[in-house]
Amino acid sequence: MRTHERVLAYLEEGIAAGRWGLGERLPGERALAEDLGVSRPSVREAIRVLDALGIVRPGVGSGPNAGAVVIDRPAAGLGAAVRLHVATGTLPVRDVVATRVLLESWAVAQAAGRVVDRAPGTAAHLEEARRLLARMEDDDVAAAAFLELDQAFHLEFVRMAGNVLVEAVMTGLRGAIGGYVAVGIERLPSWPRTADRLRTEHRAVLDAVAAGDAAAASAAVKAHIEGFSREAGV
Amino acid sequence: MRTHERVLAYLEEGIAAGRWGLGERLPGERALAEDLGVSRPSVREAIRVLDALGIVRPGVGSGPNAGAVVIDRPAAGLGAAVRLHVATGTLPVRDVVATRVLLESWAVAQAAGRVVDRAPGTAAHLEEARRLLARMEDDDVAAAAFLELDQAFHLEFVRMAGNVLVEAVMTGLRGAIGGYVAVGIERLPSWPRTADRLRTEHRAVLDAVAAGDAAAASAAVKAHIEGFSREAGV
Structure with missing residues (x-):
């Protein structure tokens, strides 16, 4: 040693x-x-x-x-490790997408369950998600700003789910996700058209969570993540 | 900076x-x-x-x-981060258990799907899982050795699922899982009785994966992980 x-x-x-x-x-x-x-x-x-x-x-x-x-910032440590492994190029984007689908469809289902249980903090998380969505719905928002808001929107449900390990992993993936999404946007036939669709899909996720419908929330977030990946070819 | x-x-x-x-x-x-x-x-x-x-x-x-x-050893880096964060005591065992259930029930379903698809390497993974199970079925195996084999058995299906990020996270959790399981064993009314049950449950997971039954494999691994946690009070 x-x-x-x-x-x-x-x-x-x-x-x-x-x-x-x-x-x-x-x-x-x-x-x-x-x-x-x-x-x-x-x-x-x-x-x-x-x-x-x-x-x-x-x-x-x-x-x-x-x-x-x-101190304890699990997300910081995991984030550095994941970011660097993406840099070496041996963490394939398809594995990042599959892991996102798995963790986020679980997270929104948990979040919907917390709405049903009237768990503390639920209303504040939904309020923040609504605020982020409203900012993404501003027609003047630039693509880069949209993506920042988009990541914050997704992470809000992960935090709402209340599992610090899942939250750390997802926060750690932030850089990797931002990377493939930015590459994907370059390949889209039309960013404004895709942005419109993403807003509608975000609205569906938010509405399902707010209604406490775990199955609908999971299905919506899965379709949203996989749909973008397919359309952008990443 | x-x-x-x-x-x-x-x-x-x-x-x-x-x-x-x-x-x-x-x-x-x-x-x-x-x-x-x-x-x-x-x-x-x-x-x-x-x-x-x-x-x-x-x-x-x-x-x-x-x-x-x-080089690229994502599991090593994530493992160090997770291990140290468990050491600081702010990563609750219930979050580790919930994350295991989520990732492993997904992994065995993927593994079962690979059996159905006759994907390359499938037979070798199943063979290794059978070998590990046979060693756990030896009545003379000590608790510590059993737990080593047990972790290797679980990780074999995670590897079989073929997502390097999920594999890195699960490998990173190894120390955290070993820690709570070792504490749990101390609290059991009877280790030999629990060991017998764990063997039966492992057999059910293996059989479901080998039969290509994704739903049965997921249900079996979920019941297995949550059952131990409940029985041992961790």
């Missing part, structure tokens, strides 16, 4: 054991290096890895002794 | 653009440091992050000029 990996293993064990809890600080670089009998650069490498994985953020302010703070 | 993040962004862009393809070497530390006008430690920090995310493995042999090799 290389030196920075020993540091990583030590920090991971301490976090798992609750020695450093969420929101607390790890010891500073110097203290860790002395305690473990390793070099400062090795400690820093381990901290950089934890930062990239979304486990800590760097200490602010007072120099090398301000230890990194334990 | 901190210095190592600039290096990371540069390398990511180059990988995405195909400048360094799979199996090829990045430039050595010294060359990268000179080209980018940054310090060697900053370069090394970026490379360590790419290594942890499963994007490169360190260059072997000839010192600082042997550049890291671009």
Whole structure:
């Protein structure tokens, strides 16, 4: 095991054991290096890895002794991993599309179930989805802005479903999804016509969730995702 | 942006653009440091992050000029992220169980479909699943060994489904699943009795996939995962 990996293993064990809890600080670089009998650069490498994985953020302010703070942004860490694997080109778009269909059709069904159960927060999520849809319905919205709103609209139902792991995976896929959709738009015969159809489909998803109809919501989101992929040839 | 993040962004862009393809070497530390006008430690920090995310493995042999090799192990990177997030304690077991049910019931249905389609590799996957099941049916197998075989059995169907992203997520969940299952076993009234039931349930999953019955396979794996979780109270 290389030196920075020993540091990583030590920090991971301490976090798992609750020695450093969420929101607390790890010891500073110097203290860790002395305690473990390793070099400062090795400690820093381990901290950089934890930062990239979304486990800590760097200490602010007072120099090398301000230890990194334990945080939890699962989406950030998964996002970096997924984004880079898409960059290497070995994560095929068809697998990303299939995974989206699977996770999102589940998520909207859960979201519809929460409407039926009158679960807390439901109304706020629906309100936000309506607001995003209204902005997408503005005829002047540019394609790039539309796509930002589109992703936020989809993620709103994923958040509404209330599973942090699924949410982390979907948030992690954000870059990969944005990438294939942007490529797909270039290939469309007519963006305005497709945009109109997407608005109608979004409306169908929203209405089904708001009505608490899980089956209709799943079917609508599946048809929507697969339809775009087919039309755009991605 | 901190210095190592600039290096990371540069390398990511180059990988995405195909400048360094799979199996090829990045430039050595010294060359990268000179080209980018940054310090060697900053370069090394970026490379360590790419290594942890499963994007490169360190260059072997000839010192600082042997550049890291671009590889692709999405499961390694996602696995590290998921494992550490479970360690921080903010990824609830019920979310892991629900995600397993979702992904695995989809995977066995896909696997059954591949049997119907006589897709290549199908027979080898089924053969491996049978072999793992036979080893779990040995009465002398210890609980720890049983659990290893059990995870391998489940992952065999995920691999059989043929979606690299779902496979990466499930492989990444391996540590999290192993953790809650090990805790659950401690709480069981009788491990030998539960082990017997698990074997029967595994047999039902395998038979349904081998018969190409997607609905039966999904139902069997869902009942199996949720049943254990309920019985063990995790």
